[in-house]
Amino acid sequence: MRPTQYLLGGGGGAPIGTHGKYLGDWGNFGGMKQKGIISYGIAPNRHAQVLYWAPPMIAGYYIVNWAVERNHYLNSKQGRAEFGGQEE
Incomplete structure (x- = not known):
């Protein structure tokens, strides 16, 4: 070849x-020129905006992750044994 x-x-x-x-x-x-191709960028002065949306996104991720793990625990055998007689 x-x-x-x-x-x-x-x-x-x-x-x-x-x-x-x-x-x-x-x-x-x-x-021929291509149609429908869109490219996005971010201006250098907009990089500081990450401080406005990143902390709430990170906090939200950890809160949801905690809630999912807590739900798995409460529905497991150990969680039912610990909190089986109570309603939360």
Whole structure:
């Protein structure tokens, strides 16, 4: 099997495909413009906003995790033996 032109160091300058059309280098494919492609980014001055939403998200994660573990314990054999006669 013969290596492709790109692996031989051609870098994309050779014709590619059955019709001999050059597609372009990586990330810069020549051809029709794509529709419906959306890219998002964050501005450098918005990086500080993470201090507003990260702590509540982390706290919420740990609260939900605690509640799930507590529920598993209360519905286990040991939890039923400890709290079986009580209603919480």
